[in-house]
């Protein structure tokens with residue numbers, strides 16, 4: 001596995017994407033930086049991370065015959081890999097807030113941005129971007145954000161945490177096959193607020209429901225009335241509490 005360390009870069013996802021356009025890139029090639037200046041988040045947001053305190057990295061993964069409809073399998077495998085790596089560090093109360101925010105208790109400690117290269121209805125490769133808050137203690141503008149150190153009081157070696165996550169990613173992708181039933185069951189077992197009455201926001205306003213799981217396509221399944229199970233796309237709802 002090739003790990004390329006950069007003192008600073010705008011975005012490790014962008015850097016890795018450009019690298020892969022220039023020359024063939026080996027599976028699991030990883031770009032990690034001490035200082036990401038223009039980190040990108042989901043749905044066009046930005047990702048801010050204090051230099052030298054946290055992990056900001058991107059991993060290249062190639063696929064063979066993975067259909068576009070199966071893209072959520074990548075998301076689930078990545079979320080599980082991060083959770084399993086953090087479990088080895090005894091980080092408490094880990095869960096995944098759909099689709100792939102990693103929480104400890106109800107604080108976000110890690111965000112994931114997966115960018116796929118698609119050819120003829122197949123996912124050829126993914127750039128898996130991970131922002132894991134490790135030793136940062138202040139999150140002035142982000143009251144729901146936290147870090148491993150803020151939660152446990154322990155300072156971590158960034159390289160060690162990086163290797164734990166990369167190892168788990170390799171394990172998850174080794175077991176990665178097109179039958180996603182085990183992967184989905186495991187992902188759902190960590191799903192934040194599953195089976196708990198919750199409040200959501202959509203274009204129509206606020207509504208209540210109970211998260212039951214995810215569909216094969218990665219839509220969130222919510223029971224909104226006694227017998228009515230509806231599925232929602234990320235762009236259409238936000239889980240408030």
Ligand code: BTN
Pocket residue numbers: 010011012013014036038039040041042043045047055056057058101110111112113128129130131132
């Ligand atoms: C989110 O929760 O919105 C996703 C955040 C993903 C951030 C990571 S940091 C490394 C990689 N490079 C980026 O520009 N973004 C991802």
